[in-house]
Amino acid sequence: MDHSGHEHGGGHSGHHTGHHGSRATGWRATGWRTAAQATLHCLTGCAIGEVLGMVIGTAAGLHNGATVAISIALAFVFGYALTMRGVLRAQVAFRRAVKIALAADTVSIAVMELIDNTVMVGVPGALDAGLDDALFWGSLAFSLVAAFLITTPVNRWMIGRGKGHAVVHAYH
Incomplete structure (x- = not known):
């Protein structure tokens, strides 16, 4: 899934924050759908890196x-x-794009990595299981679901304050 392809809901429906100068402000006005879409976007990159790192x-x-x-390094x-x-598709200079990505994703990825790696380490035998073992894949899938569920409220709070994924919306 590509961030530019789904545009956090295609038209930012439900995204009402002070960042865009809309009627409502604050994290309570930021919809769960918007936060979930931002989290799913972040989780996509995170999961690619996490799975690749765990497999390697x-x-x-x-x-x-x-x-x-x-896994953590690749997730970031x-x-x-x-x-x-x-x-970058919005014709933003590379250095500026790096700064935007850091501002948009650092907290979200850090929370996801904390959760999914805690789960993987916490499930007895998950990291020691082979790639052909259901324990490995089941634990990894569960860790990513847990990361999504715990990170979504964090992203909702951040977007409502014009932070996190809210900084990316100006470039769509």
Whole structure:
């Protein structure tokens, strides 16, 4: 899923924040749908990096700490890259696009990574399971769902204050 393709709802329906100067302001006025769409966008990049990191670390037989570190690094790289892709399409200079991606995604990705890696480490045997083991894939899927559910209210709060994904909306 590409940030520029779904545009957080195609027309920002339900997105009423002070950032856009609309009638309502504040996080309570920011719709859950908008927050969920922003979280799903962020989760897409995060999940690509997270899954790739877990697969690389598990396949290579790396220590759990190294596997988690690779997963986190790749989640940030892919998360930022998806946001930058949409911003760069709006003819924004590369350096500015990097700054926008950092502002838009850092907190969201950090919360997601905290949650999904805590789940993966917390499920006994999940990181030690092989790639052909349902425990590995089930734990990874559960960790991403948990990350989505916990990060959505964080994104709702941030968007309502003109932060997080709200900074990207000006470039669509």
